[in-house]
Amino acid sequence: xxxxxxxxxxxxxxxxxxxxxxxxxxxxxxxxxxxxxxxxxxxxxxxxxxxxxxxxxxxxxxxxxxxxxxxxxxxxxxxxxxxxxxxxxxxxxxxxxxxxxxxxxxxxxxxxxxxx
Amino acid sequence: xxxxxxxxxxxxxxxxxxxxxxxxxxxxxxxxxxxxxxxxxxxxxxxxxxxxxxxxxxxxxxxxxxxxxxxxxxxxxxxxxxxxxxxxxxxxxxxxxxxxxxxxxxxxxxxxxx
Numbered sequence: 001x002x003x004x005x006x007x008x009x010x011x012x013x014x015x016x017x018x019x020x021x022x023x024x025x026x027x028x029x030x031x032x033x034x035x036x037x038x039x040x041x042x043x044x045x046x047x048x049x050x051x052x053x054x055x056x057x058x059x060x061x062x063x064x065x066x067x068x069x070x071x072x073x074x075x076x077x078x079x080x081x082x083x084x085x086x087x088x089x090x091x092x093x094x095x096x097x098x099x100x101x102x103x104x105x106x107x108x109x110x111x112x113x114x115x116x
Numbered sequence: 117x118x119x120x121x122x123x124x125x126x127x128x129x130x131x132x133x134x135x136x137x138x139x140x141x142x143x144x145x146x147x148x149x150x151x152x153x154x155x156x157x158x159x160x161x162x163x164x165x166x167x168x169x170x171x172x173x174x175x176x177x178x179x180x181x182x183x184x185x186x187x188x189x190x191x192x193x194x195x196x197x198x199x200x201x202x203x204x205x206x207x208x209x210x211x212x213x214x215x216x217x218x219x220x221x222x223x224x225x226x227x228x229x230x
Contacts, residue, residue, distance in 0.1 A: 004159070033217065040125075042206050042220030043160070056217065091159065105218065107152075107159035 002026070004108035006092050012114045013082055020078045021111045025094030032075050033105060034067055036060065037089040049075060050097055082115045089113075118143045120190075120207045122221035130229045135179075135194040137224045139207030142188065149190040150208040150218065151181055160206065166190060177201070202228045 005024045013019050025032050030051055035043035046065070047057045051072035061067075064082075069075040079086055089112050093105040123138040141147050148167050152160040164175025171183045181192045190207060204225050208218040 035218075040222070042208075042222050043218075045217040045219070048217060058217075093160075104162055104165070107161070109157070109159045 004092055004094050004106055006090075006108040006111050008111055009109060010112050010114075012116065014116050015082055015084060017082055018078065018080045019082060019113065020076055021090055021092075021113075022074060022076050023092030023094075023108060024074045025092070026106055028096070029094035029106075030072070030097030031095045031103075031105075032069055033093040033095075034075070034077055035091040035093065037091055037110070038087075043091055046077075079113075082113075084115045087113055087115045118147065118209045118211055118219050120149075120209050120219065120221040122205075122207050122224050124224055125222065126225045126227065128227040128229055129197045131199055132196050135192070135197045135201065135226065137192040137205050137207075137226065139181075139190045139192065139221060140188050141190060141207075141209050143209060143211060145211045148210045149181075149183065150210070151175065151179070151190075151192050152206045152208060152220075154204045154206065154223075156203075163192070163205075197226075197228050199228050199230065202226055 007022045033048040034046040037043040047067050049069040064080045067077045089110045091110045093107045095103045095105045119142045121140045150165045151163040154160050163179050164173045166173050166183045174180045179194045204223045206223045207221040210216050
């Protein structure tokens, strides 16, 4: 396994701009998750995919946020009209997605977003 | 709704001393519980997980945790702290195992005193 990768690792943007992050899961992992982690807090669930289908979205995912996984492989998370409150670490994780409780989520290194 | 509470946002122990990081959960269904570790500028790494097979769970790097239903706890321990254990530790809960969303605690930063 090459691990979950995320790009970019750091992003600085001005308020009102749009940003897009990419996540490449571990090969053959069917499930892909997005979390957000703010300073001093634990990660908070945003959304997850089973292959290309988006199965659940958190209330944290406002209309300005959109996530896609078009071919069931990599995923993108876009934030439109960024606000300073969007500054956070965005974490991606993947798992095999088998119907087993012993499944494990493997996390990427995250993308740190700073909105000025 | 499920939740976990981590008591103590910062814990300091001397090298070689016992490490004890506390986690209490709240769940209306039998929970699945996890401990993750996060080193600076890195993603989260799974230390161990409880999936009802055994109440005492052994993980990587010498860590273990015991599920106590009567106390709704899942505390993380290590008999002898090492300098490399300095990191942030997160407890998490899920009602469907590892292939569903995780709900994390606020984390405990562990500092090792030489």
